[in-house]
Amino acid sequence: MAKKYSQFTVGENRSLSDQSGFFSLTNCDVHGDLGVLSNNLALATESSTPNEDCISEILSNGDTFYFSTTSGKIWKRTNAGVYSLVHTNANGAHKGCKLWQGYLYYATQSKLGRITEAFASSQASWSSQVDTWNTFITAGAYKPMFTIGSGLYIGDGKNVYLVDSTHTFIVDALDLPSQFTISSIDGVSDDLLIGTIIGANVPWCKIFLWNRISPSWTGEDVVPEVGINAFLKIDNMYVFQAGTSGQFYYWNGNQAIKFKKAKGVTTTVNSYNTTQYKGRGLIAIGTKIYSLHRVDGDFPWALVCEYTHSGTIKSIIASVSDVFVSGGAVVGHIGATYATTVIETPEADTSSHVDSNGNEVPFNYVVIPYRSVGTVGIEVKIDNGSYVSQTVVDDTTRKEVRTATTFGYANTVQARVTLTGLSTIKTVNIV
Amino acid sequence: MNTIEYNLVPGGQKGQMSYEERLDKAKEYIKMLEDDGRIIVSTEFLSNKVIIITED
Numbered sequence: 001m002a003k004k005y006s007q008f009t010v011g012e013n014r015s016l017s018d019q020s021g022f023f024s025l026t027n028c029d030v031h032g033d034l035g036v037l038s039n040n041l042a043l044a045t046e047s048s049t050p051n052e053d054c055i056s057e058i059l060s061n062g063d064t065f066y067f068s069t070t071s072g073k074i075w076k077r078t079n080a081g082v083y084s085l086v087h088t089n090a091n092g093a094h095k096g097c098k099l100w101q102g103y104l105y106y107a108t109q110s111k112l113g114r115i116t117e118a119f120a121s122s123q124a125s126w127s128s129q130v131d132t133w134n135t136f137i138t139a140g141a142y143k144p145m146f147t148i149g150s151g152l153y154i155g156d157g158k159n160v161y162l163v164d165s166t167h168t169f170i171v172d173a174l175d176l177p178s179q180f181t182i183s184s185i186d187g188v189s190d191d192l193l194i195g196t197i198i199g200a201n202v203p204w205c206k207i208f209l210w211n212r213i214s215p216s217w218t219g220e221d222v223v224p225e226v227g228i229n230a231f232l233k234i235d236n237m238y239v240f241q242a243g244t245s246g247q248f249y250y251w252n253g254n255q256a257i258k259f260k261k262a263k264g265v266t267t268t269v270n271s272y273n274t275t276q277y278k279g280r281g282l283i284a285i286g287t288k289i290y291s292l293h294r295v296d297g298d299f300p301w302a303l304v305c306e307y308t309h310s311g312t313i314k315s316i317i318a319s320v321s322d323v324f325v326s327g328g329a330v331v332g333h334i335g336a337t338y339a340t341t342v343i344e345t346p347e348a349d350t351s352s353h354v355d356s357n358g359n360e361v362p363f364n365y366v367v368i369p370y371r372s373v374g375t376v377g378i379e380v381k382i383d384n385g386s387y388v389s390q391t392v393v394d395d396t397t398r399k400e401v402r403t404a405t406t407f408g409y410a411n412t413v414q415a416r417v418t419l420t421g422l423s424t425i426k427t428v429n430i431v
Numbered sequence: 432m433n434t435i436e437y438n439l440v441p442g443g444q445k446g447q448m449s450y451e452e453r454l455d456k457a458k459e460y461i462k463m464l465e466d467d468g469r470i471i472v473s474t475e476f477l478s479n480k481v482i483i484i485t486e487d
Binding site for chain 2: 130132133134135137166168169170171172173174175176177178215216217
């Protein structure tokens with residue numbers, strides 16, 4: 001009758017009653033040491049400047065530039081972690097940024113600016129930038145950027161622009177039907193995947209595939225979501241997040257196929273909210289940063305909340321050993337103290353409440369075997385009621401934490417476990 | 432000098448702009464650049480694109 005929840009590498013499940021995976025995993029590391037779960041290090045504020053939400057791009061030398069999405073301010077973060085305001089763009093808030101062929105390009109609502117990579121880093125206060133290097137037709141539209149093949153491709157309303165390898169600006173390299181606005185772009189091999197939105201009140205959109213040579217796109221599929229928000233950076237998979245309910249899709253070469261879903265999501269996701277850190281594809285939704293990852297090809301793809309930020313996240317970007325998060329008017333990064341980890345099991349039920357001898361079988365305890373443990377809190381929800389905090393016993397001989405009193409007869413039991421301080425647990429058992 | 436190319440190659444029958452629409456848009460774009468204060472050194476209308484050279 002006991003339920004053993006130990007498949008941490010499966011990640012979050014699909015519903016409260018889905019027994020494969022966990023109802024929620026917050027601030028967890030499930031991929032570092034397979035078979036166990038540990039706290040991740042918590043995000044901490046690295047700098048209160050930039051004090052505006054930003055999108056960002058990292059240069060070859062590790063310097064990162066933050067472009068405000070609410071004003072024209074541009075900050076530099078040196079690879080050593082020193083922040084400074086380097087420029088204020090008179091053309092207003094930024095809509096996109098990308099490094100391409102020795103230049104750092106950045107877009108405002110109607111202008112494409114740029115500065116050489118060398119000057120961007122070397123000038124303490126920029127003087128060599130050209131904020132109005134070129135002009136977009138669709139003022140106000142978002143400007144997602146992606147580099148592929150020999151070009152930097154930029155979405156602008158229904159149009160795709162190209163900055164080629166010689167830095168020639170090519171206007172209207174591709175145009176889509178006028179009802180579509182390009183919301184995000186990515187690559188498939190050397191083709192371009194173009195995500196769109198029609199409008200916040202239209203429950204469908206399209207994704208387009210373009211080989212970058214033909215005068216028209218070469219494939220398309222309807223996606224039954226409000227818009228395509230962001231492409232994830234995952235090796236050998238073309239995954240994107242769409243709509244306002246946390247749905248993920250992947251591109252199979254011809255069509256967008258449903259893939260995963262982050263439960264409880266009710267909002268759209270910013271295009272710059274994806275990055276890849278230590279091989280894990282990360283996506284920020286609201287204040288949470290999820291990984292979509294599997295360590296081994298035989299494992300299922302696991303969706304796990306790895307980090308939580310103090311504010312709503314505007315963008316994330318990774319370096320070799322850190323993740324930088326812009327949101328809530330601060331920049332956060334992976335700090336030095338362990339996060340509080342929260343694990344919710346599915347609701348455990350039994351195939352029968354009567355054993356083979358005809359005796360009624362109660363739910364008795366939540367038992368958590370561990371390798372090492374800080375402070376463990378256990379709450380229990382009986383028959384989908386409300387969580388009730390439990391008195392716990394740490395049995396250091398058996399190396400397990402368990403609840404002190406039995407629950408009695410119930411239809412379902414769900415456990416919520418809180419790990420404070422570094423803990424490594426092996427399973428959550430409901431017996 | 433800054434080179435801008437306006438693509439005139441129309442798409443297929445997919446709701447995209449025709450050649451004539453693209454040509455009109457290209458002319459509007461040149462006007463937009465002039466309104467921005469960009470000094471246009473030359474414009475060359477080819478069958479597949481307009482090449483615009485600006486002074487900046």
